[in-house]
Amino acid sequence: MSVIVPIGQQQQQPQQQQQQQQGSMAISGQNDPLFSALVKYVTTGKGASHTTEADLQQLATSFVSRPGGRAHLEALCQHDEPHPERTLWxxxxxxxxxxxxxxxxxxxxxxxxxxxxxxxxxxxxxxxxxxxxxxxxxxxxxxxxxxxxxxxxxxxxxxxxxxxxxxxxxxxxxxxxxxxxxxxxxxxxxxxxxxxxxx
Incomplete structure (x- = not known):
């Protein structure tokens, strides 16, 4: 015997799971280890640049909401080269x-x-x-x-x-x-x- 589930309910469950995952992937600011690593990544190494806390927070939050975004940022932050440092302003x-x-x-x-x-x-x-x-x-x-x-x-x-x-x-x-x-x-x-x- 099979159970029939209305199509609307099937679509709601993946959306709810995705929203929960995105919420847990958010960057919480300077106390978040990933945010600290992003500050170092952006302000040091080849192509380093200055940035503001607000701009970096907004960009990071937007990026981690994408599928695989947090993992990509974590991988980027592991690479570091000695170059002139920039600052978080x-x-x-x-x-x-x-x-x-x-x-x-x-x-x-x-x-x-x-x-x-x-x-x-x-x-x-x-x-x-x-x-x-x-x-x-x-x-x-x-x-x-x-x-x-x-x-x-x-x-x-x-x-x-x-x-x-x-x-x-x-x-x-x-x-x-x-x-x-x-x-x-x-x-x-x-x-x-x-x-x-x-x-």
């Missing part, structure tokens, strides 16, 4: 950059209209002359406005895969970073150090 803002290079001077002006902040900086060395805006809008990564108040700061600059990275320090504390890609000018390999001012 609380905030980001679109920025406009203008560069002026002479044969012995590097100058950059970064404006963040939404924050009403400007950063002017310069360094000395040997460069190929260039003057103009950066190709695209850049991003200023930062944790709080208190770090962007008017006053002096220092910076380190390097290019990685045509992406300009300008890391800003105050009292030897890493307080902000500006990135823009691709760049239209030539910089020698290595790190350039200089000083600047927030206004």
């Amino acid at each position: 609380r905030n980001k803002a679109t920025a406009i950059g203008f560069v002026k290079l002479s044969k012995t001077n590097f100058g950059i002006e970064i404006k963040v209209p939404s924050l009403d902040v400007t950063f002017n900086a310069e360094a000395y060395g040997f460069y190929r002359p260039f003057s103009g805006p950066l190709n695209k809008y850049g991003v200023l990564w930062y944790n709080g406005m208190d770090n962007l108040q008017p006053g002096p700061s220092d910076f380190q600059l390097h290019v990685d895969d045509l992406t300009l990275h300008l890391d800003i320090y105050r009292n030897q504390v890493f307080v902000a970073s500006f990135t823009s890609s691709p760049i239209a000018f030539v910089l020698a390999p290595g790190t350039t150090e200089g000083s600047g001012t927030f206004t």
